Amino acid sequence: MLEEGSIERVLSLPARFIDVTFQSSSSTTIVTKDGRAKDISTGRSSGYGIRVLDRVWGFASTNKPGDVLEAAQRACKAAKSGDDEVPFNPRGGVVDRVSTRPRVPPAEVPLEDKIELGRRAYESIKDIDSVVSSSFTYMDSTTTKVYMNSEGTRIESDHTRVAFFASVFARRDGELQVGSERTGATAGFEFLREPERAAEKAAGKALRLLEAKSAPSGRYRVVLDPQLTGVFIHEALGHAVEADHVLQGESILEGRIGEEVASREVTVYDDPTIEGSFGFYIYDDEGTRAGRTTVIEKGVLKSYLHSRETSSRLGMENTGNARAQGFEYQPVVRMSNTHLAPGSAELEELLEGIDHGVYLLGSKGGEVDTAKGVFQFSAEEGFLIEKGELTSPVKDVALSGETLEILKKVDAVGRGLGMHIGFCGKEGQAVPVGDGGGAIRTYATVGGMR
Amino acid sequence: MMVEEALKRLSKTADEAEIFHLRTRTFTVKTKRYGIDLFKENSSEGYGIRVLKNHRMGFYFSNRLDGDALEMAVKVAGSAEEDRHHALPGEQRYLDRDQPLFEMDVEEGIKMAGELVGACRDHKGVDPTAGALSWSTSQTTVANTKGLYAVKKEASISAYLSTVAKNGGPSTGFHFQVSRRKDIDPLEVAGEACRLALSSLNPARLEAGEMPVILRPMAVAELFEYALIPSFSADNVQRGRSKLQGMVDEEVFSDVTIVDDPTMEGGLMSEPFDDEGVASKRTVLVEKGILRGFLYDMYTAAKEGCESTGNGVRASHSSLPQVGPSNFIVTGGQRIESEEEALVVHGLIGAHTSNPISGDFSCETRNAYLNGRPVKKAIISGNIFTILQGGVGFGSDVRQYSAVVSPSIWLPPLSVSG
Numbered sequence: 001m002l003e004e005g006s007i008e009r010v011l012s013l014p015a016r017f018i019d020v021t022f023q024s025s026s027s028t029t030i031v032t033k034d035g036r037a038k039d040i041s042t043g044r045s046s047g048y049g050i051r052v053l054d055r056v057w058g059f060a061s062t063n064k065p066g067d068v069l070e071a072a073q074r075a076c077k078a079a080k081s082g083d084d085e086v087p088f089n090p091r092g093g094v095v096d097r098v099s100t101r102p103r104v105p106p107a108e109v110p111l112e113d114k115i116e117l118g119r120r121a122y123e124s125i126k127d128i129d130s131v132v133s134s135s136f137t138y139m140d141s142t143t144t145k146v147y148m149n150s151e152g153t154r155i156e157s158d159h160t161r162v163a164f165f166a167s168v169f170a171r172r173d174g175e176l177q178v179g180s181e182r183t184g185a186t187a188g189f190e191f192l193r194e195p196e197r198a199a200e201k202a203a204g205k206a207l208r209l210l211e212a213k214s215a216p217s218g219r220y221r222v223v224l225d226p227q228l229t230g231v232f233i234h235e236a237l238g239h240a241v242e243a244d245h246v247l248q249g250e251s252i253l254e255g256r257i258g259e260e261v262a263s264r265e266v267t268v269y270d271d272p273t274i275e276g277s278f279g280f281y282i283y284d285d286e287g288t289r290a291g292r293t294t295v296i297e298k299g300v301l302k303s304y305l306h307s308r309e310t311s312s313r314l315g316m317e318n319t320g321n322a323r324a325q326g327f328e329y330q331p332v333v334r335m336s337n338t339h340l341a342p343g344s345a346e347l348e349e350l351l352e353g354i355d356h357g358v359y360l361l362g363s364k365g366g367e368v369d370t371a372k373g374v375f376q377f378s379a380e381e382g383f384l385i386e387k388g389e390l391t392s393p394v395k396d397v398a399l400s401g402e403t404l405e406i407l408k409k410v411d412a413v414g415r416g417l418g419m420h421i422g423f424c425g426k427e428g429q430a431v432p433v434g435d436g437g438g439a440i441r442t443y444a445t446v447g448g449m450r
Numbered sequence: 451m452m453v454e455e456a457l458k459r460l461s462k463t464a465d466e467a468e469i470f471h472l473r474t475r476t477f478t479v480k481t482k483r484y485g486i487d488l489f490k491e492n493s494s495e496g497y498g499i500r501v502l503k504n505h506r507m508g509f510y511f512s513n514r515l516d517g518d519a520l521e522m523a524v525k526v527a528g529s530a531e532e533d534r535h536h537a538l539p540g541e542q543r544y545l546d547r548d549q550p551l552f553e554m555d556v557e558e559g560i561k562m563a564g565e566l567v568g569a570c571r572d573h574k575g576v577d578p579t580a581g582a583l584s585w586s587t588s589q590t591t592v593a594n595t596k597g598l599y600a601v602k603k604e605a606s607i608s609a610y611l612s613t614v615a616k617n618g619g620p621s622t623g624f625h626f627q628v629s630r631r632k633d634i635d636p637l638e639v640a641g642e643a644c645r646l647a648l649s650s651l652n653p654a655r656l657e658a659g660e661m662p663v664i665l666r667p668m669a670v671a672e673l674f675e676y677a678l679i680p681s682f683s684a685d686n687v688q689r690g691r692s693k694l695q696g697m698v699d700e701e702v703f704s705d706v707t708i709v710d711d712p713t714m715e716g717g718l719m720s721e722p723f724d725d726e727g728v729a730s731k732r733t734v735l736v737e738k739g740i741l742r743g744f745l746y747d748m749y750t751a752a753k754e755g756c757e758s759t760g761n762g763v764r765a766s767h768s769s770l771p772q773v774g775p776s777n778f779i780v781t782g783g784q785r786i787e788s789e790e791e792a793l794v795v796h797g798l799i800g801a802h803t804s805n806p807i808s809g810d811f812s813c814e815t816r817n818a819y820l821n822g823r824p825v826k827k828a829i830i831s832g833n834i835f836t837i838l839q840g841g842v843g844f845g846s847d848v849r850q851y852s853a854v855v856s857p858s859i860w861l862p863p864l865s866v867s868g
Binding site: 033034036038039040041042043044045046047057058059060061062063067071074075077078079081082083084110111112115132133169176177178217218247250328330365366367368369372374376396397398400445447 | 482483485486487488489490491492493494495496498507508509510511512513522525526529530531533556560577579580612614616619620621622658689690691693768769770799800802803805807808810812813814816827829831865867868
């Protein structure tokens with residue numbers, strides 16, 4: 001329950017700016033291991049996050065309504081320390097109420113029906129030769145939030161998300177491989193109609209990996225499928241245009257707005273407004289109305305991604321990218337749905353003229369050093385490209401290189417936008433994001449295991 | 451409602467029940483360049499309610515222990531599948547050792563964070579980027595209807611700092627310390643982070659090829675967490691997801707010993723009991739290369755008819771227990787003979803992309819050196835099982851990062867690409 005009285009008192013504490021987020025959520029997670037719905041976890045949580053700006057930021061969170069005022073007072077006191085004065089442009093208040101309106105709210109679906117999804121997924125792959133083990137995870141969460149600040153803003157919102165993760169293990173001749181697949185959306189239970197598809201895709205990957213050879217190591221002409229393109233755009237470019245990284249001196253793109261940083265084939269957007277997307281939101285977590293941001297247009301760097309603070313510090317327009325995992329966390333600059341705009345090439349055209357290269361698909365995650373502009377991530381699977389044709393499957397292949405060099409060497413982009421879902425873990429806060437693009441052709445260092 | 455009262459109520463509607471209660475309070479002072487960026491305080495309290503009814507398990511988590519939450523847990527059990535391996539432990543005897551606790555006020559924390567970034571002024575040509583000082587206290591209660599009632603209190607403190615050196619770079623450095631006692635040294639954290647960034651300036655390009663690799667303790671921990679530890683989980687073993695399955699009492703590695711020991715003095719993961727209330731004990735996993743066993747929680751132990759090793763771990767009150775390591779201590783008989791001609795690696799990028807089953811990995815390195823000279827970019831690839839079979843050497847600089855307690859480790863020639 002939201003305690004209006006104590007919020008009033010918090011918002012009127014002496015500080016330059018205060019905001020309070022009250023959040024209440026319920027969720028269900030079901031892990032089906034080898035056909036058994038072993039771990040079923042349901043529950044609810046609620047609490048308050050209070051942010052105070054004076055000289056610097058103070059933040060407090062608690063799930064005890066009785067502690068809110070005292071915690072806010074401690075945050076107020078701490079916010080007066082430090083010699084810095086955080087620039088923060090004031091603005092007018094907004095009152096609004098928004099909803100993602102799921103067609104079938106997960107709360108109205110019997111638990112048995114949710115368990116059934118994992119069972120169906122298992123049934124669809126259990127008899128496939130060489131499949132030895134599987135895990136399927138069903139997740140739903142429904143969150144209601146009230147955001148209030150000392151400028152008079154009050155935004156009430158609710159958000160429903162569902163997701164289904166599959167991982168299938170296959171073994172042959174002592175070799176064990178795993179294939180994974182994820183699907184999810186800002187939607188209700190209606191979105192997860194075909195758990196079998198995710199299971200079959202994951203099984204297909206595991207089986208292909210059993211056939212795969214180790215990848216070669218060295219510098220190659222490469223083609224990245226839309227999913228890996230998305231991960232590259234998120235990890236290598238996206239994190240480097242987060243304005244907090246720029247301000248911390250941790251971005252290779254510092255001071256380069258308006259410059260050509262990629263080939264003319266490259267246009268990149270960050271777009272939280274894509275209906276039903278995993279990274280969807282209407283207002284960010286400091287009450288800024290969200291919109292599509294053009295990050296790179298035909299190779300030219302157009303914008304960083306901003307929060308209120310970073311846009312105030314850099315004197316740039318706020319893009320509404322301040323996001324928090326939940327009330328326990330302060331919002332930081334985050335991506336939403338980040339993608340490289342598709343081009344017109346068919347896959348065959350992308351492969352054409354590559355004598356000896358690697359086609360890389362999917363991602364097992366990665367990391368990036370945005371200050372040095374280098375990245376590394378692992379593809380889920382790959383194929384050798386020989387004389388313009390896909391030949392042997394390869395496995396355990398890492399891709400790395402210098403972000404800008406790779407962006408400059410993109411000489412063709414495939415048609416069709418493929419978007420994938422994930423959770424970005426910046427600063428220890430997991431927030432749902434989407435990333436994708438068209439397939440790209442470029443050069444990179446491929447590190448395989450021989 | 452109190453825990454005892456809740457268990458009393460649940461004993462009327464369920465066969466067995468457990469309440470896991472976690473109360474935490476964490477303070478963090480984040481730094482940005484030379485200043486304080488954010489002061490943060492999180493306090494939270496939550497309950498995880500687990501019930502067994504007709505061998506079906508129900509779980510519900512909540513910030514409040516009330517009638518609704520209890521009812522929901524029982525209701526979930528009604529929809530769950532029957533599984534005879536769900537089990538809760540009875541009363542336990544715990545090792546009687548005081549946990550080191552300490553108090554710290556906000557002013558003291560802000561002062562220490564100031565020392566952390568301020569120390570960088572003594573190092574020319576390098577600046578701090580992001581850092582933090584964080585301290586927390588927690589109280590965990592695990593109680594069940596089989597007579598178990600266990601309470602533990604813990605405290606910890608940590609500091610980390612990232613740095614960047616620009617002239618001749620940019621190059622970056624990162625270092626951190628964590629302790630269960632109030633004994634971390636912000637000056638050492640800052641000094642090491644600055645030193646790493648500065649010593650990585652003007653790197654040379656590395657020729658691709660095979661060469662021995664020495665992983666410093668932080669890199670060892672990063673690699674082992676993702677590529678090795680999962681294979682010791684009984685859950686993975688039982689489900690055919692471990693290369694070590696069926697190899698107990700066989701020689702799996704060369705002269706390497708691995709022990710999981712939650713009773714280790716001063717260990718970051720030391721505790722009197724695990725998150726199911728099972729008393730902590732030392733478990734030998736590998737003895738001089740011979741595989742001796744795996745890590746179990748109550749469920750996986752029931753499945754094999756053995757005892758839990760006390761490795762039931764919960765991420766929070768809202769999570770069910772899973773098998774996880776405590777202090778994962780790695781030692782060996784071979785010494786590192788020479789660091790010459792070996793790629794010395796302080797940290798890894800992308801260790802989490804390692805294959806947790808096959809042990810294959812391919813990671814970019816952070817702060818890597820060859821014969822004392824920094825290298826620009828190096829990807830090291832290999833298989834953790836092949837490496838540990840092949841003979842590795844151990845240094846004497848033992849440190850603990852996350853669960854892994856290890857010195858630097860010398861690895862036989864690996865594929866390295868620049």
